[in-house]
Structure formats: C-alpha cells, structure tokens
Amino acid sequence: MNTTMQRKLVKGAAAAVIAAGIAMAAPAIAHHSFALYNMEQTLTFTGVVTRVNPDANHLQIFFAPMNDERKNVQRGEDGKPLVWAVEMTGSAQAAADGISVGTFPPGTIFTVGMHPLRSGEKAGARVNPGAIYKCPEKKPPAAGKHCDSVDGSVTIGGGQLPVAAPTAR
Amino acid sequence: MMAFAAWLHATAFSQMIQAVRWIIPLLQSIHIVMIGIVFVSSVVIALHVLGRVRAEESFQAVWGRFAPWSRTALVVMLVTGLLLVVGEPAREFSALSFWLKMGLVAIGASGTAAFGRRYGAAKAVGAARFPASARLAAVGLIVLWGAVVLLGRAIAYDVEMWGAGVLPWN
Amino acid sequence: MELMSLLQDLQASAPAEWMRTSVKAMPLVEGTHVLAAATVFGTILIVDLRLLGLRDVRRAFTRVSDEMLRLTWGAFGLAVVTGALMFAANAGTYYGNTAFRLKMLALLAAGLNMAIFQHRTLRGVAAWDVNATPPRAARVAGLLSILFWLSVIFLARWIGFTKGYDFAVPDDAEINFQF
Numbered sequence: 305m306n307t308t309m310q311r312k313l314v315k316g317a318a319a320a321v322i323a324a325g326i327a328m329a330a331p332a333i334a335h336h337s338f339a340l341y342n343m344e345q346t347l348t349f350t351g352v353v354t355r356v357n358p359d360a361n362h363l364q365i366f367f368a369p370m371n372d373e374r375k376n377v378q379r380g381e382d383g384k385p386l387v388w389a390v391e392m393t394g395s396a397q398a399a400a401d402g403i404s405v406g407t408f409p410p411g412t413i414f415t416v417g418m419h420p421l422r423s424g425e426k427a428g429a430r431v432n433p434g435a436i437y438k439c440p441e442k443k444p445p446a447a448g449k450h451c452d453s454v455d456g457s458v459t460i461g462g463g464q465l466p467v468a469a470p471t472a473r
Numbered sequence: 474m475m476a477f478a479a480w481l482h483a484t485a486f487s488q489m490i491q492a493v494r495w496i497i498p499l500l501q502s503i504h505i506v507m508i509g510i511v512f513v514s515s516v517v518i519a520l521h522v523l524g525r526v527r528a529e530e531s532f533q534a535v536w537g538r539f540a541p542w543s544r545t546a547l548v549v550m551l552v553t554g555l556l557l558v559v560g561e562p563a564r565e566f567s568a569l570s571f572w573l574k575m576g577l578v579a580i581g582a583s584g585t586a587a588f589g590r591r592y593g594a595a596k597a598v599g600a601a602r603f604p605a606s607a608r609l610a611a612v613g614l615i616v617l618w619g620a621v622v623l624l625g626r627a628i629a630y631d632v633e634m635w636g637a638g639v640l641p642w643n
Numbered sequence: 644m645e646l647m648s649l650l651q652d653l654q655a656s657a658p659a660e661w662m663r664t665s666v667k668a669m670p671l672v673e674g675t676h677v678l679a680a681a682t683v684f685g686t687i688l689i690v691d692l693r694l695l696g697l698r699d700v701r702r703a704f705t706r707v708s709d710e711m712l713r714l715t716w717g718a719f720g721l722a723v724v725t726g727a728l729m730f731a732a733n734a735g736t737y738y739g740n741t742a743f744r745l746k747m748l749a750l751l752a753a754g755l756n757m758a759i760f761q762h763r764t765l766r767g768v769a770a771w772d773v774n775a776t777p778p779r780a781a782r783v784a785g786l787l788s789i790l791f792w793l794s795v796i797f798l799a800r801w802i803g804f805t806k807g808y809d810f811a812v813p814d815d816a817e818i819n820f821q822f
Contacts, residue, residue: 360669387811393632425667498804550739630669
C-alpha cells in the first residue's frame with residue numbers, strides 16, 4: 305500500500321468519525337431548544353397521516369404508525385388508532401421543503417425518523433438532516449419495510465432514512 | 474467543529490443541562506433580561522450624547538450610572554450564553570447567526586469600552602459637547618446591540634434566515 | 644362557542660397566513676418581539692430602581708420616569724403588534740397553552756400595579772418627587788413591577804417549551820386501511 309493511499313484511508317476514517325459525530329449531535333431544526341427531546345435516541349416510523357398542524361413555529365404531522373405487517377395502523381386496546389406526532393421547522397420552511405397540509409393529506413403513508421420527547425409523550429423532533437419518504441397513494445411497504453423500499457415513493461430531504469437507534473448511554 | 478459539539482453534548486454537565494426541563498428556558502430568560510439592560514444602557518447613553526435625556530448631567534455622571542450595569546449584565550449574559558452553548562452545542566455551532574452574533578458582541582463590548590475611555594471623564598454639561606463622530610458611534614452601538622438581539626433569536630431559525638448548510642462544517 | 648370561532652377567524656386572517664407561509668416572517672417578528680420586550684424591561688427597570696430609591700436618587704422621580712416611559716410605551720406598542728402577529732399565526736394553540744394564559748395574567752398584574760400607582764401614589768408625587776427614598780407605596784409598586792415583568796419574560800419563554808399536541812383524529816381523516 306503506498307503512502308498516498310494510506311493518507312486517503314486516514315482522511316476517510318477521519319471523515320467517517322466526524323460524520324458520526326455530526327449524526328450523533330446533529331440538530332433537528334427547532335426554535336425552542338432540543339432539551340425537550342432525547343437526542344441520543346432515534347425512532348423510525350412508517351405511518352398514516354391523520355392531520356397536519358401548520359404551526360408557524362413548528363409544523364406538526366400527526367400520524368398513526370402502521371403495524372409490522374403494514375396491513376393496518378396500530379390500535380390500542382380500545383380499538384382506537386395510536387397517534388404520534390413529529391415536529392420540525394416552522395410551517396413556511398417545511399412548505400419550502402415540500403411538507404404542508406396540501407402535500408401530506410390524511411391517509412398519506414410516509415416514513416420519518418424522530419428523536420422522541422423525554423417526557424414519554426408520543427411525539428418527537430424530526431431527525432434533520434435525514435430523509436422522509438412518502439409512499440405512493442395507498443401503497444404501503446412490505447412487512448417490516450419502510451416507504452423508501454416502495455417503487456414510486458417520493459423523498460423529502462433525500463438520502464438515507466435515519467436508522468433507528470436505542471439509547472446509547 | 475461538529476465533532477467538538479458532539480463531545481461537548483456527551484459530557485455529564487451538558488447532559489444535566491439538557492435533562493432538567495426548566496434549566497434552558499430559565500437561562501434564556503436571564504439572558505434576555507441581561508441583553509435588555511445592555512441594550513437600554515446603550516440607548517440612554519446615545520440619547521444623552523444626542524442631547525435628548527439627562528441634559529442636566531455630565532457624561533461622566535451618565536456613564537457612571539449606566540456603564541457598571543451594562544458591564545455586569547454583559548458578564549451574566551456571557552455566563553448564561555456559555556451555559557446555553559454547553560447545553561446545546563450543535564444547535565449553536567451549526568448556526569451562522571450564532572457566529573455573527575459572537576462577532577457583533579465582541580465589537581459591541583470593545584466599542585462601548587472604547588467610547589467610555591474616550592469620553593468617560595467628560596465633566597462638561599450643556600449642548601453640542603460631542604462631535605458628529607461620537608454621535609454616530611453612540612447610535613451605531615444601539616444598532617449593534619439591537620442586531621445582537623435579533624441574531625440571538627435567529628439562531629433558532631438558521632435555515633429560514635440563511636438557508637441550509639451555509640457553514641463549511643454543516 | 645363564539646370565542647372559538649373568533650380564534651379560527653383570526654388564524655385564517657391574511658396576516659396570520661403570512662406568518663405561516665413566509666419563511667423569514669417568524670424569525671424577524673419574533674426577534675423584534677424579544678427586542679421590544681427587552682427594551683420595555685430595561686426602561687421600566689430604570690424607573691423602578693428610582694422608585695425603590697436605589698439609583699438616580701439625585702434626580703426627581705418624574706424626570707426619570709418622563710424620559711423613560713416614552714420609550715417604554717413605544718417598545719410596548721411594538722411588542723403588542725409583533726405579539727399579536729405571533730398569536731394570530733397559531734391562535735388556537737396559544738389560547739389553550741397554560742404558560743400563555745399565565746403570561747397574560749402576569750401582564751395584567753403588571754398593568755394593574757401600574758394603574759394603581761398612577762391613580763393613587765402618583766397623585767401626591769409633588770410631596771416626594773425629589774426625595775431620595777419615595778414613600779412605601781411607591782417602593783412596593785417598584786418592586787412588584789420588577790417581579791411581574793420578570794415573570795412575563797420567563798412565562799413567555801416557557802410557552803415555546805409547553806405548546807403540546809392535539810392527537811385527536813379528525814372525523815374526515817380516512818386512515819382505516821385494510822390492505
């Protein structure tokens with residue numbers, strides 16, 4: 305192995321370490337701080353949109369996560385859908401990125417990564433940078449898969465889906 | 474830069490600031506109160522230089538009344554600001570507004586100190602004691618501290634203000 | 644309910660829509676709101692410290708307050724306009740937020756304190772205007788003013804951390820898939 309190549313390898317390794325560092329501490333873009341969220345934990349959901357709240361500070365997408373078979377949404381013991389929320393930038397910036405009441409109507413199947421709230425409430429901050437994938441209308445992914453695996457899916461943010469990671473501490 | 478942020482984020486002290494729900498809003502509130510004192514002090518000093526307030530007092534008296542408050546408030550502002558950075562390093566370091574704000578704070582603090590050194594001992598009372606340059610500098614300091622406040626809030630909206638990935642380490 | 648439809652109308656208004664759809668609207672309006680609020684606090688603090696007999700004791704109280712309160716009112720007006728824009732943008736959410744309601748109460752308390760001071764204590768100002776230490780009622784008003792305005796600022800910041808979530812599924816949302 306020549307020295308140029310070694311140097312390249314070292315550079316590559318350094319870049320990987322830095323990238324890992326960024327991924328770890330990457331700021332989801334929020335206006336209040338991230339103190340509310342557990343930034344060490346990432347959850348990845350494929351779910352069905354129930355409502356978009358175009359809040360000017362933080363747009364919120366409410367959704368019902370799908371079951372592992374991707375046949376229907378998860379339901380509680382009372383038969384009602386379990387609903388989660390994912391928060392992100394303000395409505396204007398989100399619209400510029402392609403996320404709005406119009407582009408995420410109820411029934412939209414999508415996949416998103418989030419840092420969950422510390423409080424245990426069923427909500428979190430969108431992992432950003434990190435892709436969101438929207439499935440084609442009424443075309444859920446195969447069991448255990450996410451929207452990025454479905455032909456004709458649309459991405460917001462591009463790139464790979466955030467990888468679900470448990471608490472690292 | 475972001476690797477350093479990740480390291481800082483993982484320290485026990487940072488984790489403590491993040492974990493206790495009311496710490497960050499409390500620090501932010503103190504931070505806002507302090508910039509209020511710094512900003513209004515610069516406003517009163519400038520209005521005096523322009524001959525609009527405390528015309529019966531010398532500049533020395535006005536400076537003696539407001540400079541210590543401004544200085545102390547600035548120190549508390551720096552301490553609370555530092556704690557906010559320790560609590561959420563990635564949020565601050567990745568924001569262009571944060572770095573612009575730090576630059577303006579440095580200019581504002583040294584500019585205010587220089588103004589005090591130049592005129593702080595002026596005992597004269599009465600109109601037209603200050604050259605145009607001093608009036609301009611005094612007003613400039615108001616604008617500068619005002620910009621510090623706006624940039625401070627803009628840290629939370631960095632993508633909205635400047636677009637994504639404007640800093641080389643983002 | 645009447646109030647609810649009023650909030651909905653407000654949220655549907657053109658300025659509210661502008662706040663939600665213009666990318667730089669929120670950071671600029673919110674930044675101006677903070678600057679205005681900081682100015683309100685800073686200028687009132689100068690008046691309150693004089694009321695407490697802690698600073699500017701060689702200047703008459705009315706002289707200190709006349710100079711500062713013009714700035715205070717200007718800044719307060721700016722804070723009301725920018726605050727109203729922020730409220731309109733997400734009226735329903737703010738209305739239901741406890742921190743927001745408490746902030747409005749703290750504002751009301753600060754206003755009442757000021758009104759009582761104006762209509763009672765300030766009437767006899769000629770007797771104590773130049774005194775280094777104003778009467779007890781004036782000192783109490785000064786101290787309360789500082790506390791109320793500090794509360795306003797903390798509660799304002801607390802709103803952003805407690806906005807909450809409305810998880811209810813709208814009736815017309817079709818999510819009952821069976822693939």
